[in-house]
Amino acid sequence: MQALHDFWAYVPPAMQYVVIALVIFAVATTIGVVKLLNKK
Secondary structure, eight states: OHHHHHHHHHSOHHHHHHHHHHHHHHHHHHHHHHHHHHHO
C-alpha cells in the first residue's frame, strides 16, 4: 500500500482527476457488462 501512496505523490493533481475518472469509468463499464450478461 505504501508503494501506491508513493506513486500517487508523484502524480500531478491534474492527472489525479484523470486517473480517478478512468477508474470510475472502468467500474461503471464492468457493472454494465455484468448486468447485461445476467439479463440473458
